[in-house]
Amino acid sequence: MELPEHISIDQLIKGHEKITLSEAAKGRIAHNRAYLENVLKEGKTHYGINTGFGSLCNVRIGDHELEQLQENLVCSHACGMGDEVPEEIVRLMLLLKVHGLSRGYSGVRVEIVQRLADFYNLGISPVVYELGSLGASGDLAPLAHLCLPLFGKGEVRYKGEKMPASQALKKEGLEPIALAAKEGLALLNGTQFMNAYITWSLIQSRKLLQWADTIGAMSADAFMAKDEPFKHPIHRVRPHKGQIATAQRILKLLSGSEIQHLHKSQVQDPYSFRCMPQVHGASNDVADTVTNVVEIEINSVTDNPIVFHDEDAIMSGGNFHGQPLALHADFLAIAMAEIGNISERRTYLLVSGQRGLPPFLAPNAGLNSGFMIAQYTAAAIVSQNKQYCTPASVDSIVSSNGQEDHVSMGANAATKLRRVVMNVQRVLAIELLTAAQGLELRRPHKSSPVIESIWSDLRKYASFMPEDDILHDKLIAAERFLDTPAP
Numbered sequence: 129m130e131l132p133e134h135i136s137i138d139q140l141i142k143g144h145e146k147i148t149l150s151e152a153a154k155g156r157i158a159h160n161r162a163y164l165e166n167v168l169k170e171g172k173t174h175y176g177i178n179t180g181f182g183s184l185c186n187v188r189i190g191d192h193e194l195e196q197l198q199e200n201l202v203c204s205h206a207c208g209m210g211d212e213v214p215e216e217i218v219r220l221m222l223l224l225k226v227h228g229l230s231r232g233y234s235g236v237r238v239e240i241v242q243r244l245a246d247f248y249n250l251g252i253s254p255v256v257y258e259l260g261s262l263g264a265s266g267d268l269a270p271l272a273h274l275c276l277p278l279f280g281k282g283e284v285r286y287k288g289e290k291m292p293a294s295q296a297l298k299k300e301g302l303e304p305i306a307l308a309a310k311e312g313l314a315l316l317n318g319t320q321f322m323n324a325y326i327t328w329s330l331i332q333s334r335k336l337l338q339w340a341d342t343i344g345a346m347s348a349d350a351f352m353a354k355d356e357p358f359k360h361p362i363h364r365v366r367p368h369k370g371q372i373a374t375a376q377r378i379l380k381l382l383s384g385s386e387i388q389h390l391h392k393s394q395v396q397d398p399y400s401f402r403c404m405p406q407v408h409g410a411s412n413d414v415a416d417t418v419t420n421v422v423e424i425e426i427n428s429v430t431d432n433p434i435v436f437h438d439e440d441a442i443m444s445g446g447n448f449h450g451q452p453l454a455l456h457a458d459f460l461a462i463a464m465a466e467i468g469n470i471s472e473r474r475t476y477l478l479v480s481g482q483r484g485l486p487p488f489l490a491p492n493a494g495l496n497s498g499f500m501i502a503q504y505t506a507a508a509i510v511s512q513n514k515q516y517c518t519p520a521s522v523d524s525i526v527s528s529n530g531q532e533d534h535v536s537m538g539a540n541a542a543t544k545l546r547r548v549v550m551n552v553q554r555v556l557a558i559e560l561l562t563a564a565q566g567l568e569l570r571r572p573h574k575s576s577p578v579i580e581s582i583w584s585d586l587r588k589y590a591s592f593m594p595e596d597d598i599l600h601d602k603l604i605a606a607e608r609f610l611d612t613p614a615p
Contacts, residue, residue, distance in 0.1 A: 129144040129146065129147055129148070130147075130148045130149075130150050131147050131148065131149060131150065131153065131226065131227055131230060133152075134423075134427050135227055135423075135426050135427060136423055137327070137330060137331065137334075137419050137422065137423060140220075140223075140327060140331065141331050141334075145249075146248075146249040147223060147226065147245050147248055147249065148245070149226075149230060149238075149241060149242060149245060150230075153230040153232070153241075154238050155232075156230070156231070156232025157229065157230060157232050157234075157236065157237070157238045157241055158237075158238050159232065159437060160232045160233060160234070160235060160435055160437045161235060161236060161237050161238070162437075163435065163437035164177075164235040164309070164310060164435050164437075164442075165309075167442065168191075168194075168309060173188055174433060174442050175432075175433055175444050177194075177235070177309055177310045177313070177433070177442075178191070178194060178197075178309065194308070194309040195306055195307060195308060195309070197309075197312070198307035198308065198309065198310070198311050198312030198313070199279060199306070199307050199312065200312075201272075201312040201313060201316065202272050202275055202276060202279075202281075202307070202312045202315065202316065203272075203276070203281065205268045205269055205271075205272035205316055206269065206272035206273050206276055206281075206282065207260060207269055207272075208256065208257030208258070208259060208260035208269040208270055208272075208273050209257055209258075209259045209260060210257050210258040210259035210260075211257070211258045211259075212255055212256065212257060212258070213256040213257065213258055213270065213321075215253045215285055216328065217324050217325055217328055217546075218253045218254060218256055218274070218285075218324075219248060219253060220324035220327055220328060221256070221270070221271075221274055221320045221321060221324040222244055222245075222247055222248040222253075222254075222274070223248055224320040224323055224324055224327070224426060225244055225271070225274065225315070225318065225320045226241055226244045226245050226248065227426065227427070228318055228320065228428070228429060228430060228431070229241045229244070229314065231427075231428075231429045232437075233429045233434050233435055233436065233437075234310075234314040234429065234431050234434070234435065235309075235310040235311075235314060235435040235442075236310065236311045236314050236315075237308060237311070239305060240278065240305065240307075240311055240315070243278055243302070243305055244275075244278070246300075246302065247277065247284075250286075250300055251286060251287065252277065252284050252285075252286050252293075252296050252297075252300070253284055253285045253286070254273055254274045254275070254276065254277050254282060254283070254284050254293070255273060255282065255283040255284060255285060255290065256270050256273040256274050256321070257269070257270065257273060258270075258543055260539075261321055261322065261538075261539035262525070262527060262532070262535035262536070262537060262539065263319075263322050263449075263450035263453070263454055263535060263536040263537050263538030263539040263540070263541070263542075264448065264449050264450060264527075264532055264534065264535035264536050264538075265317065265448055265527075265528070265532050265535075266316055266317035266318045266319065266430070266431065266432070266448035267318065267319060267320060267321030267322055267450075267539055268316050268317075270321035270539070271315060271316045271317075271318060271320060271321060272315075272316055274315075274320075274321075275312075275315040275316070276293060277293035277296070277297070278304070278305050278307070278315075279304045279305060279306055279307060280293055280294040280297060280304030281293060281294070284296045286299070310435075313431070313432075314431045315431075316431075317430070317431035317432045317448045318430045318431045318448060319425060319430045319448060319450050319453055319538070320430075321539060321542075322450050322453050322454070322457070322538040322539045322541070322542040323422065323425050323426065323453060323542075325457075325539075325542035325543055325545065325546050326418070326422055326453055326456070326457050326460070326542045326545060327422055327426070328546060329457075329460065329464075329542070329545045329546050329548075329549045330415065330418055330419060330422055330460065332549045332550075332553070333415055333460060333463075333464050333549055333552075334415055334419075335610075335613065335614060336464070336467065336549065336552055336553055336556060336610070337408065337411060337412050337415060337467065338377075338613075338614035339556055339560075339610055339614040340408055340411075340467050340471065340556060341374055341377045341378050341381065341404070341408055341614075342381060342579075342582065342614050342615060343471070343556055343559050343560045343563060344378060344401070344404045344408065344471075344474065344559075345378045345381035345382050345576075345579060346560070346563040346564065346567060346575065346579050346582065346583070347401070347474045347475075347478060347559060347562075347563040347566070348378070348382065348397075348401055348404075349382065349385055349387040349388065349567060349570070349575040349576075349579060350478055350485075350562075350563045350564075350565075350566030350567045350569075350570065351397075351401065351474070351477060351478055351482075351483060351485075351566065352387065352390070352392055352394075352483045352484070352570075353397040353401040353402075354388075354392055354394075354396075354397055355378075355379060355382050355385075355388050357375075357397070357401070357402040357403070357404075357405070358375045358376075358378045358379040358382070358404075358405060359375070359379065360372075360375070360376070360379075362375070362405075363375045363405060368406075368409055368410070368413060369409075369412075369413060369416070370408070370409030370410055370411070370412035370413035370416070371405045371406055371409030371410070372405075372409070373409065373412065374404060374405040374408045374409040374412060375404075375405035375409070378404060378405065380578075381576060381578050381579060381615075382575075382576055382579070383576055383578075384576040384577055384578075385574070385575045385576040385579070386573050386574045386575070387570060387573050387574070387575055388576075390573060394483075398473070398477060399473075400470050400473035400474045400477065401474065401477075403470075404470070407466060407467075407470050408467065408470075410463070410466075411463040411464060411466055411467050414459055414460060414462075414463035415460065415463065417456070417459070418456045418457075418459065418460045421452055421453070421456045422453075422456070424452075425452065425453060428447065429447060430447045430448050431447070431448060432444055432445060432446070432447060432448050433445070434447065449535075449536055450536035450537075450538030450539070451521070451536045451538070453536070453538045453541070453542065454520060454521035454536040454537055454538030454541045454542075455521045455541075457520075457521070457538060457541035457542045457545045458517075458519040458520060458521045458541050458545075460545055461513075461516060461517050461541070461544065461545045461548045461549075462517050464545075464548050464549055464552050465510070465513040465514060465516070465517050465548055465552070467552050467556070468506075468509065468510045468513055468548075468551060468552040468555040468556070469510050469513075469514075471506070471552075471555050471556050471558075471559045472503070472506040472507055472509075472510045472555055472558075472559070474559055474563075475499075475502070475503050475506050475555075475558055475559045475562050476503055476506075476507075478499075478559075478562045478563060478565075478566050479498070479499045479500065479502075479503050479562060481493075485566055485569055486498070486569065488500040489562060489565045489566055489569065489593075490595075490596070491569070491594055491595070492595065495595075496595050496596045497596055498565075498593070498596070499561070499562050499565065499593075499599070501599070502558050502561065502562065502599055502603065503558070503562075505554075505558060505603070506554075506555050506558045506559070509551045509554055509555050510551075510555060512551060513548050513551050513552070516544045516547055516548050516551075517548065519541070520537040520538070520540040520541035520544065521536060521537060521538070521541055523537045523540075524536075524537065553607055553610050554603075554607055556610060557603055557606035557607040557609070557610055558603060558606070560586065560606050560609070560610070561586075561590060561602055561603065561606045564583050564586055564587070564590075564592075565592065565593060567579070567583055568583075568592050578615055581615070582615060585609075586606065586609055589605040589606065589608065589609045590602040590605040590606050590609070
């Protein structure tokens with residue numbers, strides 16, 4: 129795929145095996161680099177191009193040392209620790225870095241950007257570590273690890289193996305590329321680490337929000353809940369976009385349900401059923417807000433200094449500061465945690481032995497414990513998510529000898545967001561299994577054609593549980609089932 133001028137989240141959802149730089153992008157990059165090289169001949173001092181970095185910004189570097197300066201920068205900043213970043217996130221980092229540099233304001237050579245694209249296309253994924261970024265001076269440590277293989281250092285994952293980068297380059301017939309002036313700084317400055325995590329989490333969140341409505345509708349029939357709370361007049365008079373859309377979706381999912389036409393003695397249902405439009409809808413609205421912020425960031429220039437060849441200027445600023453991403457990562461984490469919270473409450477009600485369902489959905493309760501402990505698992509997970517939702521963006525810490533005195537902590541916000549989203553999928557998987565069990569216990573009455581189809585598809589992964597069995601395997605199967613798109 130030729131990288132477009134503007135990348136949307138929807139384009140990233142579709143995915144692609146290979147990326148290419150457009151001729152326009154190559155032209156922009158080359159023209160920008162030519163301008164920078166002409167400026168360097170003038171002998172003026174420019175931060176990070178011929179000076180030290182951070183609090184060493186006043187140290188002038190000799191022209192004959194500029195290439196070594198850039199390689200030293202990458203090596204010294206490659207000090208990440210902790211878990212390895214998942215390969216799918218690393219690939220997103222590569223793609224976002226290529227796209228950011230292709231804007232043509234970073235002062236790098238075309239071959240540098242092309243080599244990062246080569247890594248993406250050839251499946252050479254640099255080994256990056258999760259800990260080390262403050263989310264302010266760019267994602268320095270993670271991006272350093274991402275870029276070490278350009279000049280043959282660091283490690284990569286290639287064809288299922290972890291190996292020295294030099295070995296993978298040799299297998300593909302690629303020579304290391306020595307960095308030129310400004311390039312190390314352009315590679316390290318930027319928000320691509322936290323943005324890759326948030327982008328991944330946003331894509332997953334949007335899918336899980338669809339599943340939450342679907343599973344909630346299945347639970348509603350399993351619990352004999354009414355469809356009245358989803359009817360349009362209620363939402364017309366409180367017209368939040370997400371609320372209206374969620375109510376319409378759930379009502380459509382329940383359309384044609386035989387269970388909805390059965391007599392119901394309750395006057396109202398608990399909030400976890402009745403308020404799905406208000407709760408799910410609010411989280412959908414947050415996802416829309418975060419999508420807008422993330423798409424702006426994906427298509428921005430976030431390194432420093434920025435080379436404005438078209439304005440004859442090299443300007444130092446703070447586009448690498450991750451505050452927009454940090455705040456919205458925390459916001460999305462809270463919104464998605466709420467989806468898990470309300471899901472666990474529906475699971476709790478389904479196993480509570482109410483409305484004609486046996487305790488814990490066990491046909492022979494007492495001898496069998498049924499889904500008793502599955503609800504415990506959901507409760508443990510949602511409690512962990514509440515702990516993860518302590519905002520990272522309210523924190524800061526002074527670094528670089530006081531030069532970098534306010535940081536976003538966007539990297540921490542982004543990495544814990546991913547954990548929240550993964551946990552929400554697990555909680556929804558537990559609800560899905562309990563709802564399917566409850567629905568089957570309502571037989572011969574049936575739900576809507578859409579819900580019955582989902583139930584049938586799920587049963588190919590996880591069967592009905594007439595008596596106690598090891599639930600772990602079924603839970604994992606349901607979790608994987610939610611990797612598929614929601615109807």
